[in-house]
Amino acid sequence: MIEVNQLTKRYGEVTAVNGLTFTVRPGYVTGFLGPNGAGKSTTMRMILGLNRPTSGSATIDGRPFARHRAGLRHAGALLDASDVHGGRSAAAHLSALARSNGLPRCRVGEVLRDVGLESVARRRVAGFSLGMRQRLGIAAALLGDAPVLLFDEPVNGLDPEGVRWVRGLFRRLAGEGRTVLVSSHLMSEMEHTADRLIVIGRGELIAAESLTEFAARGTGASVTVRTPDPAELAAVLAHAGAHVRQDEGAGLTVTGLSAARIGELAYERRILLYELAPRAASLEQAFMELTAESADYRATSPAGDRR
Numbered sequence: 001m002i003e004v005n006q007l008t009k010r011y012g013e014v015t016a017v018n019g020l021t022f023t024v025r026p027g028y029v030t031g032f033l034g035p036n037g038a039g040k041s042t043t044m045r046m047i048l049g050l051n052r053p054t055s056g057s058a059t060i061d062g063r064p065f066a067r068h069r070a071g072l073r074h075a076g077a078l079l080d081a082s083d084v085h086g087g088r089s090a091a092a093h094l095s096a097l098a099r100s101n102g103l104p105r106c107r108v109g110e111v112l113r114d115v116g117l118e119s120v121a122r123r124r125v126a127g128f129s130l131g132m133r134q135r136l137g138i139a140a141a142l143l144g145d146a147p148v149l150l151f152d153e154p155v156n157g158l159d160p161e162g163v164r165w166v167r168g169l170f171r172r173l174a175g176e177g178r179t180v181l182v183s184s185h186l187m188s189e190m191e192h193t194a195d196r197l198i199v200i201g202r203g204e205l206i207a208a209e210s211l212t213e214f215a216a217r218g219t220g221a222s223v224t225v226r227t228p229d230p231a232e233l234a235a236v237l238a239h240a241g242a243h244v245r246q247d248e249g250a251g252l253t254v255t256g257l258s259a260a261r262i263g264e265l266a267y268e269r270r271i272l273l274y275e276l277a278p279r280a281a282s283l284e285q286a287f288m289e290l291t292a293e294s295a296d297y298r299a300t301s302p303a304g305d306r307r
């Protein structure tokens, strides 16, 4: 489990992370999302003890990472795939890591197999593509067979087959009961990978919840209602502040009221309901809406419309 409590990091005038509090639970893939510059990498580096917080704390299984004596056995991470000595082979790079962390040499062959780099194990990393470097970075994260794993933008440079593979890998790792935190600035990458989301913008927490809960926050969220008396129900709901659209047949599409509130109002007026179905907004839409204010670098249309 990763626990972040009131974590703050300032670089001079820049506040990269501002009072972040969240928990990342074992057994799930948790997506760590935010626009470019939101503070994801800085937060991950603080969790791993590589950056010192200005204030607040981050712990892995109850202790700061630096206080875990067997570092890589406790938490593995892919932070920057280009951060490898190009003159070394993949196997030599992983062997050096295994040696310095007191891990058995046999792990090197195992993780190279896990990430599909077995056939190029003896090749110099300088000749690797970005996708191969990502796989090598993932292999390094897996080396210690750690219960807690962090991956910063792991999908960068992977081809579609690689993306599918990495999704399957994260699901398997979470299925084994590990804590898996994966950062991305794209909701489309997380939609099919993550069970839960932590969303930040300008260093501050926007959401920490399931995908379903997050999607329900978008303004595109609506409730479909069917009743034998649509005109009367539409009038009641409009009076309560909802926007109501009458669909073909006896259906209404309602925005601005929860399904629970619609059910209560119908019950109070003794209006029969045949169907009461919440429809979530798309995750992408919710993400764009909730982070619009905090996106530093987003193109605007000529009219300045940010949607």
Ligand SMILES: Nc1ncnc2c1ncn2[C@@H]1O[C@H](COP(=O)(O)OP(=O)(O)OP(=O)(O)O)[C@@H](O)[C@H]1O
Residues within 6 Å of the ligand: 011, 014, 015, 016, 034, 035, 036, 037, 038, 039, 040, 041, 042, 043, 184, 185
């Ligand atoms: N060493 C540093 N010195 C000064 N400012 C920094 C430093 N590291 C990060 N920042 C600033 O902190 C903010 C957060 O950066 P960070 O790299 O953590 O964001 P991110 O969410 O990982 O972004 P991206 O998706 O673009 O990788 C940015 O404004 C960045 O310019």
